[in-house]
Amino acid sequence: QSVLTQPPSVSAAPGQKVTISCSGSSSNIGNNYVSWYQQLPGTAPKLLIYENNKRPSGIPDRFSGSKSGTSATLGITGLQTGDEADYYCGTWDSSLSAGKVFGGGTKLTVL
Amino acid sequence: QVQLQESGPGLVKPSETLSLTCAVSGYSISSGYYWGWIRQPPGKGLEWIGSIYHSGSTYYNPSLKSRVTISVDTSKNQFSLKLSSVTAADTAVYYCARLGVGATIDYWGQGTLVTVSS
Numbered sequence: 001q002s003v004l005t006q007p008p009s010v011s012a013a014p015g016q017k018v019t020i021s022c023s024g025s026s027s028n029i030g031n032n033y034v035s036w037y038q039q040l041p042g043t044a045p046k047l048l049i050y051e052n053n054k055r056p057s058g059i060p061d062r063f064s065g066s067k068s069g070t071s072a073t074l075g076i077t078g079l080q081t082g083d084e085a086d087y088y089c090g091t092w093d094s095s096l097s098a099g100k101v102f103g104g105g106t107k108l109t110v111l
Numbered sequence: 112q113v114q115l116q117e118s119g120p121g122l123v124k125p126s127e128t129l130s131l132t133c134a135v136s137g138y139s140i141s142s143g144y145y146w147g148w149i150r151q152p153p154g155k156g157l158e159w160i161g162s163i164y165h166s167g168s169t170y171y172n173p174s175l176k177s178r179v180t181i182s183v184d185t186s187k188n189q190f191s192l193k194l195s196s197v198t199a200a201d202t203a204v205y206y207c208a209r210l211g212v213g214a215t216i217d218y219w220g221q222g223t224l225v226t227v228s229s
Contacts, residue, residue: 002156032214034213035213035215044206044219044221045216045219047215050211050212050213050215051212051213088157099172099173100159100214101159103156
């Protein structure tokens, strides 16, 4: 069971918008930066969003991130078939069991 | 451009020690950042194993801490993972990575599949 909670799957049609939620607690999301990763089939994860809402160079502005309290959200607009992938949120957990933690992942299907 | 490449045996016997090395190019480990290992069992999610700073300071996943050792060799610009007493549950793709502010993983290796089987 993952420390961070994500929906197992989401789906939407091409061109539409989708959001993926990531729920945690005060020891992780509540007091640390959240990052998001995209994992296309058979490849290594890639950084999409860092420090809650910043995009690395080369990531289109169709991808956005936000954080409120102990939850974070990844938004993707103008969905493309190439966006079909698994998406993971991640952060640092500052509890006694300190360490990097991830959500269980969300499979995005572009119908 | 920072690049990371994992290397090591793809098959390990139960109860033995899994050993992997990550060679870093395009950036000197001695310049900073934490460097770490993440694994992904087939069909499952990501699990952080641990991280190391160039000084040798380490953080380990509490659930694996008793079996994990991560070390760094700045002269070769590489770092290594040892996981002892492996079982089938340790079968996974193992990724090496660079961790920045807030433990953000900004660079990943391509990953290497390690299977634990007799």
